[in-house]
Amino acid sequence: MNLKRIRTIGLVAVTAIALAACGNLKSSSFGSSSSSTTTTTGSKTTTTTGSTDSEFYQGVIKNGRYRTSKSRGVNVSQNDNVMNLKSFETQLLDVSQKVFSTSKYVFQEGQYLSTSTVENWLGRYSKSNKTGLNPQSNGKTGSTTRNPIYLQQLEEQDYMIQSGSKLSLGGVTVGLGLNSVDYYTKVTYGATYETDISTTTLTAEGKKMANTVLQRMRQKSALKNVPIVLALYKQSSNDSLVGGNMIAYAVSKNGSTSFSSSDWKSLNWQSYVFPATSESKNSGANSNDESDFSSFKSHVQNFFPNLSGVTANAHYQNKSLKKLSVNITTKFYSETEIISFTQYLATAAKRYLPSGVPVEITVKGADGTIQSFLARTAKGSSYYTHVFSDQGDD
Incomplete structure (x- = not known):
């Protein structure tokens, strides 16, 4: 496999850990609090982060360090939409919560699939890489005649069960990130071409790969009998303003090594951008949610005219709004302006924004620097706010 086509993204890992450590935000599926549990085995100590809310998983800290994934962020480097990386991980946690309760299980980053293993699995099948999950190249370069790359990224999540002073593996979730568009070049550094992949095709290919992944994981002694969840994620194209969505998942129990068609559960998850663009038109979004955002945007722009843009990403599950992420770009240069603007945003x-769902608001300058951040949990009524000062104040 050509290792130049593999990249490891560390930003998502840093962001996840940072948010997990901030108990006020509670915007990921992890929580943090002063209450935690410590277990000791010989000279090794394992600690759980504790949780601020039953909605969030506790995490695992081993010997004073957060236990990071052995293969986080490895993906075929041909999709440039960073939104796919973030939403893939977030939605994989949402799928896991359907099987592994936050009240019973503790989250641990994947420990059973190494970087080299995932790199090989993401490659094409060949004489030198017989574990490649993507189809062997047929030597053709036509957009409809070549064998495309279906699998773009793969992530493992482990779920531990705490019993007294011990943590034991209770189950594993693996997500398969599948391309809706495969980008390729015919010659090195040449023009980029595209192969469109239908949802029907990528789903069928994903289910085949899921069976292969399940069989391989069952060969590991630690994974022989634990529940294993395989989830399929449809990636959005490079020019999309939102990330992709989980489309199906299946659960393997009692050591089974394959999924039947009846094991798969379809997911009606969609992401949209507000306000609607001519391309998206938000045909599946709730009109009331979009109207609420339009009112919010109008009042904000009227109060503070020095704005370059106000947009939002809305994530839906079964046609119900699950999360709203608002992005605002300003032309402010004064810190007092930013403080006043942030205070107004909270009000x-x-x-105006929908209640009962998590909301995040990020304010950035024209140069991309984050100026302030606001967040509210699904159960909360008030917003946590923070203005980033160039003086280093907290």
């Missing part, structure tokens, strides 16, 4: 968001 306007509480008044």
Whole structure:
């Protein structure tokens, strides 16, 4: 496999850990609090992070360090939409919660699939890489005649069961990130071409790969009998303003090594951008949610005219709004302006944006620097706010 086509993304890992450590935000599926559990085995100590809310998983800290994944962020480097990386991980946690309760299981980053293993699995099948899950190249370069790359990224999540002073593996979730568009070049550094992949095709290919992944994981002694979840994620194209969505998942129990067609559960998850663009038109989004955002945007722009843009990403599950992420770009240069603007945002968001769902608002300058951040949990009524000062104040 050509290792130049593999990249490891560390930003997502850093972001996840940072958010997990901030108990006020609670915007990921992890929580952090002063309450934690410590277990000791010989000279090794394992600690759980504790949880601020039953909605979030506790994490595993071993010997004073967060236990990071052995293969996090490895993916075929031909999709440039960073939104796919973030939403893939977030939605994989949402799928896991359907099987592994946050009240019973503790989250641990994947420990059973190494970087080299995942790199090989993401490659094409060949004489030198017989574990490649993507189809062997047929030597053709036509958009409809070549064998495309279906599998773009793969992630493992482990779920531990705590019993007294011990943590034991209770189950594993593996996500398969599948391309809806495969980008390729015919010659090195040449023009980029595209192969469109239908949802029907990528789903069928993903299910075949899921069976192969399941069989391989069952060969590991630690994974022989634990529940294993395989989830399929449809990646959005490079020019999409939102990330992709989980489309199906299946659960293997009692050591089974294959999935039947009846094991698969379809997911009606969709992501949209507000306000609607001519390309997206938000045909499946709730009109009331979009109207609420439009009111919020209008009042914010009227109050503070020095804005370059106000947009939002809305994630739906079964046609119900699950999360709203608002992005605002300003032309401000004064810190007092940013403080006043952030204060106004907290009031306007509480008044106009939908209640009962997590909301995040990120304010950035024209150069991309984050100026302030606001967040509210699904159960909360008020917004946590923070203005980033160039003086280093907390």
